[in-house]
Amino acid sequence: MKKTALSLTVLAALALGTASAQTTIKIASLSPLSGGQSDLGTQIRNGTQLAVNEYKAQFKKLGFDLVLVPYDDQADPATGTAAARKIAADRQILAVVGTLNSGVAIPASQALVSSKVAMVSPANTANGVTDRGLSNMNRIVARDDSQGPAGANFISGNLKAKKVYILNDKTAYGEGLAKEVEKALKAKAVTVSANEGTEEKSDFSSIIAKIKLQKPDAIYFGGIYNQVGVFIKQLRESGVATPVVGGDGLDSGELPVIVGAANANNIYFTTVAAPIDALPAAKVFATNYKKTFNDDAQGFGAFGYDAAKVVLQGVLNATRANGNKVPSRAQVESAIRKGNFTGLLSGTVAFNSVGDRKAGTLYVMNVTDGKFKLSTSIPVKPVKQ
DSSP states (O other): OHHHHHHHHHHHHHHHHHHHHHTEEEEEEEEOOSSTTHHHHHHHHHHHHHHHHHHHHHHHHTTOEEEEEEEEOTTOHHHHHHHHHHHHHOTTEEEEEEOSOHHHHHHHHHHHHTTTOEEEESSOOOTHHHHTOOTTEEESSOOHHHHHHHHHHIIIIISOOSEEEEEEOSSHHHHHHHHHHHHHHHHTTOEEEEEEEOOOSSOOHHHHHHHHHHOOSEEEEESOHHHHHHHHHHHHHTTOOOOEEEOGGGOSTHHHHHHOTTTOOSEEEEESSOOGGGOGGGHHHHHHHHHHHSSOOOHHHHHHHHHHHHHHHHHHHHHHHTTSSOOOHHHHHHHHHHOEEOSOTTOOEEBOTTSOBSSEEEEEEEEETTEEEEEEEEEEOOSOO
């Protein structure tokens, strides 16, 4: 009798556990949470967490427990792909916010496409991210073939440069951006003295020596703040005050820390993530971010938040269309790609047939005395519709 009662108790507990598991809906974030690019990756995760916190009540009304599962891709394609496989194996994860790096997004999205796990990126700009036409890959930011010409226009128009030295970090992101800048500059009859790839992280003396010989009017570096910051620091310490221009990989509060306040001048970058003060709707977000994480929100935190809201609203739309039952990953994937998402910090989001945002904005930032200032904003649409 006691044995039977015990067995029934165990079975009841197991049943409750199963029921609980069935009512849990998860989304994942995939970004660098450790290593040299963790500042941006943590912003993406934190922005995603704030969106999850806001949506929990809506999911609870439908009988679901909404959970965020953050993954650390370490800005490494192999690590990110391994994490993507873990995400695919967890059937409760219906979609992903990420990644930061295009070089991680490309293999990670490929690893997820057969499982119909949708991704919404707050940061990836390489053309190849969406040019592959995967059904699960979307982004809320402008492509390199929009950002590159914007950078080139700024270099030739605002800086009046006639000769430019280009560097890239040999990643899908950096090479792609540098290629687009080079193409746009040459179309404007601006001389490109070099487009040099480098994985150097600590000693740029040989590159700086070449730059001194070439005497360019501007330097463009397609790369990430942790590498470019070291380069700028050494460039300025060598006595070269030439303007340095980059892409959104420079959009981190850590950049002037690495460069040093005394050297953090005459630096410009295009960014797909608006500065917080350029987003009128972001004041409440910034306050909540500071209160929750005891840190200041940056552009990628805001865009991580927006990408997460697209994911969560897509999941909600798919859930309601499925009779308020847990939707399939395929239903979520379709709801995200075909949705029209409003109430975001960066404006309305809708995707074209390959997952590019139909309309967005690029921003040009200037770093002066270690502080970021908005130079201008540029409305953009994807080159490929």
